[in-house]
Amino acid sequence: MTCMLQIRQLSKRYGGLLATDQLSLSLASGELHAIIGPNGAGKTTLIGQLSGEVAPDSGAIEFDGQDITALLPAQRALRGLARSYQITSVFPEFSVLENVTLAMQAHRGHSFGFWTPMLAQPALVEPAVRAIAQAGLSERCTSKVSELAHGERRQLELAMVLVAEPKLLLLDEPMAGMSHQESGNVVRTLQGLKGRYTMLLVEHDMDAVFALADRISVMVYGRIIASGTPDDIRNNEEVKIAYLGEEALPL
Amino acid sequence: MMRNTLTAWFVALVVLMLLAVPAYARLANEPFALTFVSRILVFALAAVSLNLILGYGGMVSFGHALYMGLGAYVVGILAQHGVSNGWVQLAATMATCALVGLLTGAISLRTSGIAFIMITLAFAQMFYYLFVSLKQYGGDDGLSIPARSEFGLFSLASPLALYFTALALVLLSLALTRRLVVARFGMVLQGCRINERRMNAMGFPTFRYKLTAYVLSSMLCGLSGLLYANLTGFTSPAYLAWTLSGELIVMVVLGGMATVFGPLVGAITLLVSEEILKALTDHWMAVLGPLIVLVVLTARRGLYGYLLDIDAWRARRQRAAANATGEQP
């Protein structure tokens, strides 16, 4: 089992707040690893440090065998580390197809093409259409993003991270704000991706987490207090205490 | 690619009218009409260049008059030294604007938002002072251009040649813009405007694309300066004034940002409005100022932008009607 992601003693402080506290974690290739924890545990800060938008104070991040701690987000993206956003961050003026094709374009050569329309290039459009289908959004391919429902926009987020076939997917609350039915669709989609992609999933939806995860880590106040299989976590006393009154663990 | 849409008809009408201006000027014995519309076309070309980075790219440059001024001064200085070959002047203008654009752009684009606006304004002002202090080229009073640009087959000394050159360049730049904005480069540029954070996260090195757009824009704007110097027979530091930069922005916004045809509509509207106001009162700027404020508060999409919106609304209605009839058993 090769190690796809290795986080060593990562720390990040915001003034008086220690958002990430000497955090260490490793992900095996093809694993779907979920991170759960109460609000304010520092999950999004962790994702930010992995994607490169937040610089850690100390510690190292190794991705696919290479130290990427000093790399910019664009550089990490080109090496196959893709991130989706908790608050949808797409291109509202473009259509669904344009959004996903643009995401593909980042990985296919340079963009100093001044003449041929982007949508007339099969090398870009075909993978985009496939990713849109994978995310379950095919009927809305040519719709403008402003016309999409919230759940559909989250599906677009997913399509945009899938299109370039990344090695690691950082999924920041992909089911945020979704209805039960919409979440079900996303769970099915992610199930279909298991094994082919390595995924780090931050989520509050416990049904989804326990249905999908190979391993779960529980984060509280910037530290991981427990890490293991879903069964391990289900029976862990410290985890129950951390969650008492917040969410019910599925039986 | 002509569709039966409001915008297609509007574009056709405008182009036809522009083609008819020289004939009108001759028949009605109004040479001023030719000079005036030439001026509109020159500014339209500058507005097209600004629309590329401001409308499509989201880079609010408040110093674009710099490149118009540079173009005009290249012509003036070369003519002063006896070089009136248009091709040489053109090459020199492109090179100068590209170089200045590269240097100022590389520095300015390290910032964004309000800092970028202020820095572009400062750089333009810096060159303004430079030209004011160049006494051998007229300084504050400006420089009379002894001879117009000669291009071999035609000369910009002829008002007719100048008019058609300007018109051809405007139409060409509009057509090229149309291709560019949906090509790879244009999509990246627009992406940088809409959501730069996501562009970076997706893997685009945004700085190089923005800088490229900035340099291309400065070169096109320099071309408009070359034409302007030929039109007025004159160049002066006033061509780099910040007020001119502001007027260019008004043209782009008034016409409709991130639309192909907007800059031409904006240039026509603003310059015609100014002429009307000037005829009404000496204090026309006291009227123009509040009008600009009003436009900002109310007409955000720009005139051509509204036409596009109307077409889009009509298209949606037609689709909805087609769906409704399709569903009837």
Place this chain on the structure above:
Amino acid sequence: MLGFVARAMTTSLFFIQILNGLQLGVLLFMLSAGLTLVFGIMNFVNLAHGSLYMMGAYFAASAYAKTDSFILAALVGIAGSAALGFLVERVVASRLYARDHLDQVLATFGLILFFNEIARWVWGASPVYMNVPPALSGTINLLGISYSAYRFAIIVVGLLVALGCYVLINKTRVGMLIRAGSSNPTIVAALGFNIKLLNATIFALGAALAGVAGLMSGPILSVQTGMGEPILITAMIVIVIGGIGSVRGAFYSAIIVGLIDTAGRAFLPMMLREFLDRSTAQAAGPALASMLTCIFMAAVLALKPAGLFPVKNQ
């Protein structure tokens, strides 16, 4: 180089240029402080700030011509620009806080055109002259050097204003509201404070500061339409160098820029004559001097794109 030092720079000339630089610096600070405050708190870029500077000068010049009392003229200038600032905020600026910077730039650009033309209409196109108040028309003796009493007064007033800003922002309740409003206006409003009044007050305060700068500049520059924009651009350079939103940054940066600009104009042409022939130096000297602040800004930005004292935002 040493020959130049020995020949051109007497101690008193050097010291006078330092003082002149300081004087320009405090004027720039007064102009920049309002601009950076309004930007830092309401996220509003006000290009018409130079117009408020100009109107302060015009109001004071007219009042001085009519009453012969500089104190009265100063009060009229300050009150007038503050009132004008309040009006601009209520009628135009407040509608644009939520809009993007382009809209704000365009709208305030329109205001500049309006104010410049109104000034030309009311006061005419020729410059209006304002005399130095008789009490300050002499020179004072500073460590053996004779310096214009009026310019010294500007320095004193400027430093007092800077001190006043520091006390206001850091030591008073209003200042606390200002700082709170800058990071979280919704909470300030939710706590029951009248955020609209607070914003209008801050805007008017910035306008008053610009008015002070304007009226004090009156006697040493000429009061004319369009006088606000060149110095506004320098003020923008000051803010960019200092760090947008930072009043402290604006202060240090204004002093630095004032010194560089003054020293550049005074010494650069002389220095160039050491290296270049006379006619080239004649042409290049003033050009480079006026470009100096901009070049300095470019150098700062190359190393620190967020300015020397950037304000930490979320």
